[in-house]
Amino acid sequence: MSQDIALVTDGNEFIRDEAKELAISAGYVPKLIFQVKRTGLGRMGISEGKAIELKAELAAQNIGKVLINGMLNAGQMFNLTSFLETEAIDRQKLILEIFAKRAITPEAKLQVRLAELKYQLPRVKENVRLSKKGEQPAGMFGSGRYDIDKYVMSIKEQINSLNKKIKAVSDRRSFQMKERLKVKGFVISLAGYTGSGKTTIFNRLTAETKPVTGRPFTTLSPTIRRLPGKEDIFISDTVGFIEGIPHYLVEAFKSTLAEITYADLVLLVTDVSVDQREFIRRYNASMKTFTEIGVSMDKVLVVENKYDISNPSLSEERMIRDGMARVKISAKTGYNMNVLMNMLEGFAHNR
Numbered sequence: 516m517s518q519d520i521a522l523v524t525d526g527n528e529f530i531r532d533e534a535k536e537l538a539i540s541a542g543y544v545p546k547l548i549f550q551v552k553r554t555g556l557g558r559m560g561i562s563e564g565k566a567i568e569l570k571a572e573l574a575a576q577n578i579g580k581v582l583i584n585g586m587l588n589a590g591q592m593f594n595l596t597s598f599l600e601t602e603a604i605d606r607q608k609l610i611l612e613i614f615a616k617r618a619i620t621p622e623a624k625l626q627v628r629l630a631e632l633k634y635q636l637p638r639v640k641e642n643v644r645l646s647k648k649g650e651q652p653a654g655m656f657g658s659g660r661y662d663i664d665k666y667v668m669s670i671k672e673q674i675n676s677l678n679k680k681i682k683a684v685s686d687r688r689s690f691q692m693k694e695r696l697k698v699k700g701f702v703i704s705l706a707g708y709t710g711s712g713k714t715t716i717f718n719r720l721t722a723e724t725k726p727v728t729g730r731p732f733t734t735l736s737p738t739i740r741r742l743p744g745k746e747d748i749f750i751s752d753t754v755g756f757i758e759g760i761p762h763y764l765v766e767a768f769k770s771t772l773a774e775i776t777y778a779d780l781v782l783l784v785t786d787v788s789v790d791q792r793e794f795i796r797r798y799n800a801s802m803k804t805f806t807e808i809g810v811s812m813d814k815v816l817v818v819e820n821k822y823d824i825s826n827p828s829l830s831e832e833r834m835i836r837d838g839m840a841r842v843k844i845s846a847k848t849g850y851n852m853n854v855l856m857n858m859l860e861g862f863a864h865n866r
């Protein structure tokens with residue numbers, strides 16, 4: 516099911532790790548991490564020298580797909596894939612794939628489709644421009660300019676019609692997530708930044724348990740499981756917050772994340788290995804997002820994860836005195852996981 520990819524990334528360790536987590540969320544296995552100085556420049560979006568090196572690595576390791584952790588324009592994408600003779604996607608396409616995998620509600624699915632079209636439109640237009648200048652064959656559109664213009668028109672029409680449909684579904688949001696998921700019981704959702712440790716916590720809490728079976732369920736969401744020994748408590752790993760998400764993707768993100776509004780308890784997983792300023796910035800951004808999608812604060816439990824590598828600059832007074840319930844854990848070492856588990860059971864029984 517998972518496909519090997521080569522992850523081409525610029526920047527530091529943090530950027531690289533985040534890209535790795537994102538690739539994994541989308542179902543890829545980053546088999547090769549290929550570091551470059553910059554992405555997005557030149558005719559291929561990476562330097563000629565690097566492209567040659569990459570092509571050799573792809574062949575040597577038998578990797579059939581490339582992920583560029585940056586943004587390439589249509590021309591660069593065309594030049595790069597032609598040169599590598601390998602399919603390539605950029606970061607925004609990757610994010611779209613993650614949302615498409617996670618979108619459950621009709622509204623989220625429409626929002627993701629809309630974002631996909633908005634991603635496509637400027638790229639198609641750029642292809643038109645380049646082919647008119649004769650810089651690039653219009654191959655993908657077949658017989659020429661008339662077809663291309665029709666294609667652009669059709670994307671615009673689809674965008675209009677999706678906008679209308681989205682308005683209609685969000686006007687009647689009577690939709691019940693639990694019904695859709697066929698879950699009867701207490702549902703806990705994990706939310707937080709990519710890399711904060713959601714999946715590690717999910718795996719630890721559900722160790723030994725298999726994904727919940729039953730066809731409609733499994734196909735809808737592979738990331739929801741029963742807690743071991745607890746017939747009626749479910750936990751779900753949700754789409755993570757992503758840094759620097761382009762404006763046109765925000766609605767798709769929010770409506771995909773909105774599945775947590777149907778949860779009985781939301782665990783906000785925070786990473787205490789970052790410094791004070793970064794911690795507070797992410798914390799406030801998370802709370803803002805919760806407010807925007809309609810998660811009420813009384814069902815949020817703040818999980819301070821990575822306590823084993825807690826940043827010394829992060830003082831105890833970081834605790835913004837907002838009265839939120841909190842627990843310190845390390846999903847890696849297992850520290851306080853039993854305390855967390857007891858808290859979850861407590862919440863479930865006092866619901």
Ligand SMILES: Nc1nc2c(ncn2[C@@H]2O[C@H](COP(=O)(O)OP(=O)(O)O)[C@@H](O)[C@H]2O)c(=O)[nH]1
Pocket residue numbers: 536707708709710711712713714715716755820821822823824844845846847848
């Ligand atoms: N040191 C330490 N690392 C952790 C802890 N929890 C998760 N990690 C690491 O943080 C990275 C991201 O974790 P992951 O669960 O994939 O994050 P997600 O993107 O929120 O699902 C992985 O390399 C984990 O091994 C922890 O408590 N301590």
Ligand SMILES: [Mg+2]
Pocket residue numbers: 540713714715
């Ligand atoms: Mg994860």
